[in-house]
Each structure stands twice: as C-alpha cells, then as structure tokens.
Amino acid sequence: MPKNEQDPAGSTQQFRAFANRGDAPPSRPNTGLIIGGAAVLLVVIVVVALLVV
Numbered sequence: 001m002p003k004n005e006q007d008p009a010g011s012t013q014q015f016r017a018f019a020n021r022g023d024a025p026p027s028r029p030n031t032g033l034i035i036g037g038a039a040v041l042l043v044v045i046v047v048v049a050l051l052v053v
Helices: 008-019 031-052
Strands: none
Touching: none
16 A cells, blocks of 8 residues: 555545635624724823823
8 A cells, every 4th residue: 555645535524624614704893903093092182182281
C-alpha cells in the first residue's frame, strides 16, 4: 500500500461539511467601537468648551 493514500470517504465528508456550511452571517456594526468613538468625541467637546470659556 502506498504511504500517501487518502481516504475518499474522509475527503467526501470534508467536502460535504464545506458545502453545507452556507454563507457567513452578515456582519453587524461594532457597538463597542461606536460607543468608544462617541465617548472620545464627547471628551473632546468638553475640553474645547472649557478652553474657550
């Protein structure tokens, strides 16, 4: 028997798992990034307001 013989059943099973995987779910917006950006923007606005007064 050759040493590099592959099991066709294993390959078929792997292909079926790949084919049945389906499309990836749509990505949702990163809520943490949005909240962090809003917090940074708020801090910048407060600092600018304190410097102007």
